Amino acid sequence: MAEGPTGSTVPRRQLGRCLRDLRMQARFTVRAAADALEWSEAKIWRIETGQTSMRSLDVEQMCRVYGALAETTTSLMALAKETKSKGWWLSYTDVINEGFDVYIGLEESCSHLRWYEAELVPGLLQTADYARTLIEADNPGTEPDEIARRVKLRIARQALLTRPVAAPELRVVLNESILRRPVGGQEVMSAQLERLIAVSEMPNVALRVLPFAVGTHAGIMSGSFVVLEFPTNGNGQATEPPTVYVDGFTGALFLDKPHEIDRYEAAFTNIWDASLDEQASRQAIRDAMKEMGK
Helix, strand or coil: CCCCCCCCHHHHHHHHHHHHHHHHHCCCCHHHHHHHHCCCHHHHHHHHCCCCCCCHHHHHHHHHHHCCCHHHHHHHHHHHHHCCCCCHHHHHHHHCCCCHHHHHHHHHHCCEEEEEECCCCCHHHCCHHHHHHHHHHHCCCCCHHHHHHHHHHHHHHHHHHHCCCCCCEEEEEEEHHHHHCCCCCHHHHHHHHHHHHHHHCCCCEEEEEECHHHCCCHHHHHCCEEEEECCECCCCCECCCCEEEEECCCCEEEECCHHHHHHHHHHHHHHHHHCCCHHHHHHHHHHHHHHCCC
């Protein structure tokens, strides 16, 4: 599959993993590495988790401390230059919550998204009015201009699904409660439901509704989450390991350990199989619209 735009997020994560592996092979703790490099432990953590761009000279210094081979050092120094590439979302840094720029970069780079939402329409599928209602509720007292920029950022993300090259495939399950909750009032919600029907008919989107009648399902325990998968290279290997994103009230989690991925993948399979099929889901959305007088 062709690779889409990456910005700097994927190179940063790739470089961070390589440097972490070198540190562990050299039997350095984070504290020992920080002392040897005369840096803070927080800086080492930010580098290894892909939270920051890197200078080639800093990478060379880390490789020297860790005893890396010359060819490894050269390769990682080249990768460091890619960590400085800019994504379109960087023009919105004034309204991006801490850490969410990492998620946007991963979203832009992925080939498949598997998304379960328990309470609200996902940002990739929201109308501007629905998004504005939520953003105002989450940011009381914020100036209208800032609210407008936050809405613009959320809508700009949606171009991902219709880009002409390497648009990702999206599988999304919405809990039925999302259809019944009139966020922004009946008029706003009716337009949002119309948007869901339109998106569900896109060739790269499969949308299902998880009905109340199912009872117990894996989503009750997991809550909302997104599994992101990434394109393969010429050897058929993924350019980046799968990542689970879990958005919390005070922060987000990025999970990429194999046992974590396995558990969320199993949860999504359970949720997907318990949901209405795509045609029945569209009908469920239409039924919800009728209840709102549309």
